[in-house]
Structures are given as C-alpha cells and as structure tokens.
Amino acid sequence: MKILRRSVVLLVCTAVCMLFTNAAFADYDIKVQINGVADTGNSIIDFGEYAPVQINSRTYVHTRTFAQSAGMKVGWDQENQTAFIKVIADKNSDKPIEVYAAQQFEALGDNGFGTPSSITVSMMLDNSEAVFRYNYDIGEGHIRGLGKTFEMDGAATLIDDKALMVPLRNLMEILGLQVEWSQEDMTAYISVPYDVRIGDNLEETDRWVPERYYAAFTPPGYIPDGVHEIGEYLGNFKLTKYCPCNICNGGWGDNTAWAGKIIPGQTVGVNLKDGIPKLAWLYIDGIGWRRAEDTGGGIGYHHIDVAVSSHYEATHGNILYRDVWLAK
Ligand SMILES: [Zn+2]
Structure with a gap:
C-alpha cells in the first residue's frame, strides 16, 4: 500500500513538473x-x-x-x-x-x-x-x-x-x-x-543607450533602510553625472560633503536651496532611490548631480529631466 501511494505521488509530480517545464523552459x-x-x-x-x-x-x-x-x-x-x-x-x-x-x-x-x-x-x-x-x-x-x-x-x-x-x-x-x-x-x-x-x-x-547611464537602478521594489515611502514631490530636476575623480569632483576627490566617500548608485549632489535636507533620501523617477550626500558650486536650482562609477560614464550620455520626490 505504501509503495502504491508513493508511485502515485511520483506520477503526479512527474506530470506537474513536465507541464511546468514545457510551459517555461x-x-x-x-x-x-x-x-x-x-x-x-x-x-x-x-x-x-x-x-x-x-x-x-x-x-x-x-x-x-x-x-x-x-x-x-x-x-x-x-x-x-x-x-x-x-x-x-x-x-x-x-x-x-x-x-x-x-x-x-x-x-x-x-x-x-x-x-x-x-x-x-x-x-x-x-x-x-x-x-x-x-x-x-x-x-x-x-x-x-x-x-x-x-x-x-x-x-x-x-x-x-x-x-x-x-x-x-x-x-x-x-x-x-x-x-x-x-x-x-x-x-x-x-x-x-x-x-x-x-x-x-x-x-x-x-x-x-544614454538613459542607462543613470540606470544604476536600485532593483525594483528595493527600499533603503529607514525609507518607507515616497513623500513630498520636489519637482522636475535636471540630472547630470559625476564620478569620484579629481576632474569631476575637484579637490574633494572621492569624498562627499556630508557622508564620507562617494557611493556610485547611491550618492547624489544637491543644492540645499531646493529645500532638500542633507542626507535625505530622494526618489528619482526611472532611476530609483538616491541619497543627498554631496553638494557643489556647479549645482544650481532644481539640479541633481548623480554619482556614477567611471569618468567615461560621467562624461557621456544626455542630460535628463526627471521628477523627484523626498522620502517620508
Ligand atoms: Zn570623473
């Protein structure tokens, strides 16, 4: 009886598995x-x-x-x-x-x-x-x-x-x-x-393709520690890029203004006059979560400078305009 039951189970499994693999792979x-x-x-x-x-x-x-x-x-x-x-x-x-x-x-x-x-x-x-x-x-x-x-x-x-x-x-x-x-x-x-x-x-x-320079996408659904949802809408921002080199970042090298080293994929430079608090998390449409860890003289109103990993990436691709929100 035990043996019979096992073979029935096995048959069912085989049938289901075959169905599944044929459908997908x-x-x-x-x-x-x-x-x-x-x-x-x-x-x-x-x-x-x-x-x-x-x-x-x-x-x-x-x-x-x-x-x-x-x-x-x-x-x-x-x-x-x-x-x-x-x-x-x-x-x-x-x-x-x-x-x-x-x-x-x-x-x-x-x-x-x-x-x-x-x-x-x-x-x-x-x-x-x-x-x-x-x-x-x-x-x-x-x-x-x-x-x-x-x-x-x-x-x-x-x-x-x-x-x-x-x-x-x-x-x-x-x-x-x-x-x-x-x-x-x-x-x-x-x-x-x-x-x-x-x-x-x-x-x-x-x-x-140019949009991918920023792609640096945080994976879909990823939410940084301490951030739970999108909050206040800040507006449509001009996005440019920089990397942790002396050309992009002047005498600062790979240091940010407020948070230690630049982290490509996380760090952005902002203008405090836009009302973005230091170290605030931001949500940038199509790009994902970024943290306001840096600033610079070249960053104007409604302008965010996005850190990327190489100077090549920093100097190629188009300027983008994207909607930006503050995290709650
Ligand atoms: Zn650079």
Missing part, C-alpha cells in the same frame, strides 16, 4: 560545440549546472560559461544590471577569436577613431536590446566607440537569481560568428567565419 539537452574559436581545437562546452534552455523556441545559453569557453572576457556591472562580453582585438593572439576581432578592425579601415582595442556586447537584464561596439583606445583610459544597438529575440534573463541567460543565435549574429544548428545532434556549432564580417550602419555610440 523545455530542456532538450542542447549542446554547443565551438570549433576553432578560443583555440584551434573543437570542444563541446561544459555548461555545468546552467545547461542551455529553450525559451519561446529560442536557445539560451549561460553568458559567462559561453563567453569564457569561447575565449572572450565577461563582466557584470551590478550597478547597471548589465553583462558585457569583450573580445580583445589582437592579430598576434593565439586565440582565433582575438585575431578575428583584429581583422574586423582592419576591414573597417583607418577611420581616425583611435587604436583598435576590443569588441564588446552589453546586455542588460530583462532587456532585449544588446549594444555592440568596436572600442578604440584614445588615450588616458578613454574609449571611443563605433557600434549599434541590436534587438534580440528575447530579453537577457536570470535563472536562480544569478545565471544570466541570453539568446545564442542573436549573440552569434551580433558578434559576427557563424552558427550552424544540427537538429539531429541537438547541437549548435559555433565557428569563426572565413569571410570577415563587419556590422553595417555603425555609428559613434556610447557603451549604453
């Missing part, structure tokens, strides 16, 4: 093989605990595992909730992918942008846009970019709150890599094409 044991990308050999990527999945009939792969297996660098920008994949351009590299990147810059010709440096693809969580860039080094750590924005078939998606999954075919198209799918083997074969493919309609572009 149908896992077909998809494999990805890279041929002559990270090195001259062929290998099937070991995705470990984050195997490729199908979402809406598209194959998604774990960004970090894929990128590292293919000889690319990968980074995660927590502040902007954005992953980037980077391919170094180096025609003397022993990684075919890096030689291919260098060949793409050669094919672009001498456009006076600067010294070819790398190719990046940035993908923001829960967003289907991917920003592709050819990055040129223009000295003193500054980068000038030529690129475009791609619309992927689906948004970059988190699994287990930590593994960022992106549509494989879109990522390959963006990087100019070749992908062939074998239904029989359930395998995607990735390779560097013989012909050098460069994007068309490229424009000088920031690493992010």
